[in-house]
Amino acid sequence: MLTELEREGVQWVQIDEPYLATNVTADEWKLVENLYRRIREQTAGLRIMLQTYFEGVDDFEKITSLSVDGIGLDFVHDGGKTAKALEQSGWPEDKVLGAGLIDGRNIWRADLDAKLEAIRRIAAVVPLERLILQPSCSLLHVPVSTRAESGLDPVVRGALAFAEEKLDELRILRAAVRQGEQAVEAELAASREALNAFRLLPERNREDVASGLRQLADIPDSRNRPFSERFELQRNKWQLPPLPTTTIGSFPQTPEVRQARLKWRRGEWNDAQYEAFMKEQIEACIRLQEEIGIDVLVHGEFERTDMVEYFGEKLDGFVFTRNGWVQSYGSRCVKPPVIYADVAFVQPMTVKESVYAQSLTDRPVKGMLTGPITILNWSFVRDDLSREQVANQIALALRQEVLALEKAGIEMIQVDEPALREGLPLKQEDQDAYLQWAVKAFRLATSGVKDTTQIHTHMCYCEFHDMIDAIRSLDADVISIESSRSHGELISSFEQHDYDHGIGLGVYDIHSPRVPSVEEMSDMIDRALRVLRPELFWINPDCGLKTRGLAETVPALRNMVQAAQAARAQHFQRA
Structure with a gap:
């Protein structure tokens, strides 16, 4: 050449x-x-x-x-x-x-x-x-x-x-x-x-935010009890079946959902019309999950576009460009939020939708948040502060949201960190320091809750076999990991590293429209249970369902529930 x-x-x-x-x-x-x-x-x-x-x-x-x-x-x-x-x-x-x-x-x-x-x-x-x-x-x-x-x-x-x-x-x-x-x-x-x-700019020099960072040493970044004790308390509280089923958060965003959001943003719909439409979508989502037989439900996230943009619009310190598109991968482009000033909590961001969803069902509904490191890594970030300082600002703001959810009765809360690994420095000698402050930011956001409140997180888009220790240090009660496309590699990681928290390895690939069979998912579950403790294992898709259609989502979830029921019969016969 x-x-x-x-x-x-x-x-x-x-x-x-x-x-x-x-x-x-x-x-x-x-x-x-x-x-x-x-x-x-x-x-x-x-x-x-x-x-x-x-x-x-x-x-x-x-x-x-x-x-x-x-x-x-x-x-x-x-x-x-x-x-x-x-x-x-x-x-x-x-x-x-x-x-x-x-x-x-x-x-x-x-x-x-x-x-x-x-x-x-x-x-x-x-x-x-x-x-x-x-x-x-x-x-x-x-x-x-x-x-x-x-x-x-x-x-x-x-x-x-x-x-x-x-x-x-x-x-x-x-x-x-x-x-x-x-x-x-x-x-x-x-x-x-x-x-x-x-x-x-005053918003880049907020004394209340600076004061919060100065007081970090006084803010607990660990739960009151170790996971082994929390696990028993949470098991008694929630009374879930063995191998509980759940999804990662988002449900398919149909053309009707996108059109409704566009009408609202253009002013063609007022707030009351838009909220009524969203309630209809949430109720339909709850009823669908109940009918399928899922154990822990989600509200579907129909009100959200991008998982970072949604929170950036509701926190102080962000602005949004009109045409600031950049290539993400392949032909996919994204428009990252811009962190230009001090990040601060304004008012509850997710409580209304989560509380409404929970009012419709007796089954637990997870509150859904994007974690501080993902918000950091998927934004353009101010360059006058260290990334660690900005991550801590975001974490303190999210901590208030987590506590607001708990106060409102939402006591399963998922704080997603799909981009945790993306911020990993290229040089090995710098990686431990990054992981330490990234883990601390996650724990700052999530550690203020009661022992019976169950913190979930989710990770995807990368391999995790060389950072299992950092994942464990997050101290999330349950972590779901995208693994359907590299299931064997991840299973081998758990053969070498004991993992003693709740975990769900995605049992089917949502990035494909193909509906996997019950047998395929059962095989994925069986392989995972060879190296993971069954009482800690959750069953879920490997990622959110927003980009999929209902035509493939519903049968795939039905098969997932059937595979879970078969696994319960096999591994928990006495139960």
Whole structure:
């Protein structure tokens, strides 16, 4: 491929190697050195730009000695390591440096004065003719342009920089370096003014939120009793059958539900009409679950669009863009909320729907919340505080919601953390610290309840075999894990690690419209019960049902309940 490009007259080819910013072993470095030496030998006329990003490269001397013509390094997310290594080791005379100075993963305007100072430090080592100014990574992680965001507060909008604005920042920096700062003084001044106005916003400097963070040491982040004692209290309270069945939370959002929400947002329906429609949907959902025979019910989440956006709209500290779309995976795009200020609880967010659902049935109904780490990791986050501090702000706000649910009589509460692993740092030496504060944030949000109140959580979208200890440390009474597509791998994890809390391994894959048979689900249950204690095992789908249709959801849940009944007969014959 490279030979063909060279033959067609291409001068430069960029090869992305973000893996080199992880913990690269000595053997892997030997492989990389050999590969790029062979590339150089076979395409001597082609210039190779090797790009790394998302972190700093540990072995600076090894990467700078590779047989390439240029190397791109991340000067934003490296903790300052790259600039130090550059000053200590120098830069090879035969290579170009791509200095990733503008944050390609977040949406905030850069402090151009600080960036100019960074360029001066770099230029003291690398001549300008061999220096390229660039984003820290690809700009696919940010929206295209702020031009359409006319609905935002002008001060907030002025602090934003999407892809086009980031390229403009690079243009300004280049002009300041090449022509002198006086050539772009007006633009530099405008940038300073916008940043200063944003930093001084009262909602970014709330004393009540700061006071809450200062008092974290006085707020318990653990339950009153260990799980073994809570388990007995909860079993006596709830009187659930062995291998209880439940779902993850959301039920199919039909075109009628989406249309109703659109009418309400446009003002075509008033609040009373919309609330009446939602009550109809909740009641139908409760009746359906009762008829199918599910043991622990949910209200269906028909009032919610995105699981993070819904809570961001109800908490202080968030704003929402009109066209801030970014690629999530494949052809799927999302529009992340923006955490621009201090996050704080305003009023109950989920109590009304949960209490109404519980009033319709004698079976327990779970309250449903999105956890602090998922809200953090699926938002654009302010960059003047650490992610840990922001996570704790969110956790304290959610703690009030959890207590409000409990006070209203909702004593099974699910706090979902599907994105817990997504925030895991690339470097192994940083991962334990992240997991410690992430677990603490979850526990801050959930630990204030009574021992008989059952805390559930849910995780999906990733593998968990190497973080079982952190999952256990969450101290959730019940965790459900997406496992239908990697069931064997997860089962083997539990063969090596004892798990002594309630757990539900998803028994069927909701991402497919196919309805699995009772026999298939029974096989999944049997495999799990070989390594998990039956009295702790729950039976559930592997994820929420929002994107599915009722035509496949209802028969799949019926089969799941039948599989649970068969497993009870097999494993709890005396009961």
